[in-house]
Amino acid sequence: MNRKSNNSRKANRILNRLILYSLTSLALVGGFGVLTVWMRHQTSQTANRLHAIEQKIVEERRWLSQLDVQLAIGMSTDRLMDLNRKLNLGLREPVYNQIVHVTENVELRLYEKSANSVFTASLSTVN
Amino acid sequence: MCILFGYGAIGYRLVKLHVVDAPRLTKELENSRYRVIPLNSRRGDIFTYDLNGGKELFATSQTLLEVGIDPTLLKEKDLGKLSKLSLLLGKELWDVEKGFGVVENRLPDSQKSGRERWRLLARRIDEAKYQKIVDLEISGLYGTRKYERVYPKKSLASHVVGLVRRDGESVFGIEKEFDFYLNGQRGWRESEVTAGQEMAQFRRRYVPARDGMSLALSIDSYVQHQIEAELELIAEEYHPESACIIVSDPYSGFLLGLANYPTFDPNHYAKFDQSSHKNRAMTDPIEPGSTFKIVAASAALEEDVVDIHSKFDCSLPTLRMPNGYVAKLPKDWKTFGVLSVEGIVTYSSNRGAAHLGTLVGSEKFYDYVRRFGFGEKTGLDIGIESRGILHPVRNWDGLTLSRMTMGHAISATPLQIHYAMASVANGGLLMRSQVVSRILDTESKEVVTYGPMVKRRVISSETAKTLSQLLVKTASPGGTAHGAFISGYRVAGKTGTAQKIVDGRYSSHHHIGSFSGFFPADDPSLVITVIVDGSRKDMPVSGSGTAVPAFRRISEKLIPYYAISPKEERAAFALSGRPTPVETSN
Numbered sequence: 007m008n009r010k011s012n013n014s015r016k017a018n019r020i021l022n023r024l025i026l027y028s029l030t031s032l033a034l035v036g037g038f039g040v041l042t043v044w045m046r047h048q049t050s051q052t053a054n055r056l057h058a059i060e061q062k063i064v065e066e067r068r069w070l071s072q073l074d075v076q077l078a079i080g081m082s083t084d085r086l087m088d089l090n091r092k093l094n095l096g097l098r099e100p101v102y103n104q105i106v107h108v109t110e111n112v113e114l115r116l117y118e119k120s121a122n123s124v125f126t127a128s129l130s131t132v133n
Numbered sequence: 134m135c136i137l138f139g140y141g142a143i144g145y146r147l148v149k150l151h152v153v154d155a156p157r158l159t160k161e162l163e164n165s166r167y168r169v170i171p172l173n174s175r176r177g178d179i180f181t182y183d184l185n186g187g188k189e190l191f192a193t194s195q196t197l198l199e200v201g202i203d204p205t206l207l208k209e210k211d212l213g214k215l216s217k218l219s220l221l222l223g224k225e226l227w228d229v230e231k232g233f234g235v236v237e238n239r240l241p242d243s244q245k246s247g248r249e250r251w252r253l254l255a256r257r258i259d260e261a262k263y264q265k266i267v268d269l270e271i272s273g274l275y276g277t278r279k280y281e282r283v284y285p286k287k288s289l290a291s292h293v294v295g296l297v298r299r300d301g302e303s304v305f306g307i308e309k310e311f312d313f314y315l316n317g318q319r320g321w322r323e324s325e326v327t328a329g330q331e332m333a334q335f336r337r338r339y340v341p342a343r344d345g346m347s348l349a350l351s352i353d354s355y356v357q358h359q360i361e362a363e364l365e366l367i368a369e370e371y372h373p374e375s376a377c378i379i380v381s382d383p384y385s386g387f388l389l390g391l392a393n394y395p396t397f398d399p400n401h402y403a404k405f406d407q408s409s410h411k412n413r414a415m416t417d418p419i420e421p422g423s424t425f426k427i428v429a430a431s432a433a434l435e436e437d438v439v440d441i442h443s444k445f446d447c448s449l450p451t452l453r454m455p456n457g458y459v460a461k462l463p464k465d466w467k468t469f470g471v472l473s474v475e476g477i478v479t480y481s482s483n484r485g486a487a488h489l490g491t492l493v494g495s496e497k498f499y500d501y502v503r504r505f506g507f508g509e510k511t512g513l514d515i516g517i518e519s520r521g522i523l524h525p526v527r528n529w530d531g532l533t534l535s536r537m538t539m540g541h542a543i544s545a546t547p548l549q550i551h552y553a554m555a556s557v558a559n560g561g562l563l564m565r566s567q568v569v570s571r572i573l574d575t576e577s578k579e580v581v582t583y584g585p586m587v588k589r590r591v592i593s594s595e596t597a598k599t600l601s602q603l604l605v606k607t608a609s610p611g612g613t614a615h616g617a618f619i620s621g622y623r624v625a626g627k628t629g630t631a632q633k634i635v636d637g638r639y640s641s642h643h644h645i646g647s648f649s650g651f652f653p654a655d656d657p658s659l660v661i662t663v664i665v666d667g668s669r670k671d672m673p674v675s676g677s678g679t680a681v682p683a684f685r686r687i688s689e690k691l692i693p694y695y696a697i698s699p700k701e702e703r704a705a706f707a708l709s710g711r712p713t714p715v716e717t718s719n
Contacts, residue, residue, distance in 0.1 A: 053333035078190035078285035102692035
């Protein structure tokens with residue numbers, strides 16, 4: 007009687023273990039599947055985010071070059087002269103004979119100027 | 134049992150899908166979702182640096198859009214937005230409604246079943262305007278982006294910069310000659326697409342587009358503007374057939390300005406006559422006239438057959454050539470008696486120049502003509518360039534030498550004449566003509582830097598200096614170019630008034646007036662050449678009457694701009710940073 011009950015207990019134990027292993031493996035496979043799906047989803051999301059950033063960069067660069075063009079058009083000589091005329095700014099180009107060219111040695115000139123002032127100062131002190 | 138059966142069924146299906154049917158299914162999926170998405174590269178910019186180091190764009194690329202519609206997607210609620218759309222597109226409302234197939238403010242029934250899924254509505258819409266169009270949220274409205282070339286400075290330096298057509302083909306100028314650098318490389322993405330959107334996670338290969346490199350020119354936009362304004366003045370007054378002005382730095386050979394009349398706006402190139410696209414300074418050879426006398430004078434001085442005080446009887450109507458032939462000499466513009474070499478150059482005596490040529494001899498004179506760069510290209514890489522016409526000595530007749538010394542019997546491009554004068558200005562070196570100073574990558578790092586390139590020594594620096602002194606007298610009170618005199622500055626230069634050949638004969642009514650000069654003569658900062666082909670209306674075009682005043686006006690504008698000092702030493706800040714040329718070849 008005891009031997010019989012012992013045998014059935016052994017069989018139950020094996021069956022229980024089998025069920026446990028099956029459930030564990032099912033949970034593992036399921037978990038692995040869910041993990042894979044989640045990872046794929048993350049990959050896809052990251053890829054899409056990168057793609058969006060990429061697009062954004064392209065768009066920003068496009069706007070920048072657009073801005074460069076607008077600036078270049080706005081600052082062209084014709085346009086600036088036109089604005090000068092329209093806004094009555096009265097700006098004129100310099101004329102060559104308005105310029106005074108310093109043809110002598112600049113350092114020497116400055117030295118002489120400072121020396122002159124020292125000399126004049128000493129003279130005034132004496133007086 | 135049921136569980137096992139279920140497992141079995143799932144396993145079978147998985148094996149069938151992933152092993153047995155996998156190749157077929159993968160292929161089907163690839164066919165429906167796989168795409169190679171091309172990526173356009175952006176063409177590089179063409180720009181110059183101003184005196185403060187700022188960039189000035191001459192050519193750039195911007196995206197423009199073609200706006201089109203899918204008429205089948207238009208909804209009733211969008212009909213009210215079509216009037217705003219027509220305003221943004223700059224079109225009439227009926228035109229836009231026609232595009233959508235709208236009749237009497239309602240969608241026809243046949244619209245939904247229509248096969249046409251794309252209709253062009255407008256071309257060349259800029260980004261800002263397109264954004265406003267997108268904000269209207271009209272169903273079925275799409276834009277296709279495309280890079281197009283824009284020239285913000287319009288016609289400024291258009292012959293130098295060149296042109297890229299709407300179809301992307303570079304036609305001439307720097308755009309064509311430097312296309313290899315400017316163009317860049319297209320890239321692509323191999324990926325999967327669904328509902329018109331790329332599924333980035335399935336991207337397989339990504340070859341990024343490589344944008345084109347940018348070119349920095351030596352052209353100065355202020356100089357360019359001044360010479361183009363001057364050409365406009367000349368055109369208004371003389372109605373010439375063509376005219377050109379060239380400005381360069383004599384020591385480096387870099388061009389600071391090159392302008393032609395007639396000109397064109399590359400943004401609207403189709404509206405201009407094809408002949409206005411020609412860079413005449415490079416393509417159209419002309420008889421140089423008296424500006425060519427610098428060759429005869431240089432040759433005679435360099436060969437030591439004369440000094441500046443040697444005297445010649447310029448009243449004689451004939452001259453015995455080295456081959457014994459007695460050539461009849463053309464009259465001078467005024468009757469001269471005995472003139473020194475100095476007088477021949479200062480008063481531009483044709484007969485005197487013939488005397489100088491005879492002393493040098495045909496072979497040697499030809500050699501000097503070649504050394505000055507006539508009969509060969511200047512090397513300016515911006516398109517087709519003429520070599521001019523220079524016959525070898527064996528093809529010369531008895532008159533050729535006497536005529537060539539005064540600038541006839543030879544054809545030269547304005548650029549050749551300019552660089553011949555520049556070689557006198559810089560002390561006897563013939564420089565290679567250049568306009569591109571740097572090539573930069575997309576990060577603005579220099580990839581190639583061009584420096585001055587000496588082609589050869591033409592004459593000794595002593596001869597160049599002597600000739601400069603003679604040319605100063607020419608451009609001083611009493612000389613033929615006295616109108617070029619600028620108070621306080623020593624200007625050197627030579628006028629030329631060449632008769633044009635009309636119907637096979639020299640015409641006394643059709644002339645080409647020219648002046649090529651430099652200043653300050655002792656250490657030149659600029660070489661300026663003005664050439665006016667005034668044959669159109671029999672206008673009284675001449676070197677001294679037309680080209681010299683233009684030279685003077687331009688010089689007066691450029692002196693304050695470059696802070697050119699009248700003193701003999703070069704001002705420290707004028708044209709600073711340009712390296713001194715080093716002779717590299719013979």
